[in-house]
Amino acid sequence: MTLLLLAAGLGGIVFGRLFFAPVPVNPPVLESGTWLSPPRALPTFALVDQDGKAAGPERLQGRWTLVFFGFSHCPEACPTTLALLGTVRRELATTLPAAQVPAVLLISVDPERDTPAVLKAYLAGFDPSFTGLTGDPPAVGAFATALGVPYRKIPMDGDYMMDHSTAIMLVDPDGQLAALFTGPHVADVLLRDVRSSLGMN
DSSP states (O other), rough: OOOOOOOOHHEEEEOOTTSSSEEEEEEEOOOOOEEEEEEEEEEOOEEEEESSEEOOOOGSSOOOEEEEEEEETSSSHHHHHHHHHHHHHHHHTTTTTGGGOOEEEESSSSSOOHHHHHHHHHHHTOOTTTEEEEOHHHHHHHHHHHTTEEEEEEEETTTTEEEOOOOOEEEEESSSSEEESSSSHHHHHHHHHHHHHTTTT
């Protein structure tokens, strides 16, 4: 699928801390993104997770979280990005305690098809620790719009696809947007940037 709204568009719109994983004192220099100083508060949201449980801003507190907007019917960008995030997470797990390894959260831009059960089955193919959020289309749309995440439905021969940003957001343990990584994503580069963001370099 040809993405018409890339992370560059998002980059133009969007520019309980763990005691053993403090936010870096000095702003890190990122190769593939932008560090936000100070971090930005996330808009409120009311969605549901892959188990059908209510999920709000508290889901993004208490640990670092890598957030990606995508959908289960995505033919290329989403599986590629989720596989990359799995690689980054496994690499970090070799040097960090489990509680310090960033969580990965997929927020569906296709809530009409991405029911909790669909998301659960989809994400299990990448990493059982991944979490997915979906919900009413207006609620998803309001949250994405508040974050400056562009997406749209594209009709295709009686069906449709979703055109969306491939940007990855990093939310800090206080539940604030700390960094934005823009594509095209490269595993080694993203790993270095996440390590820098966590104060590991």
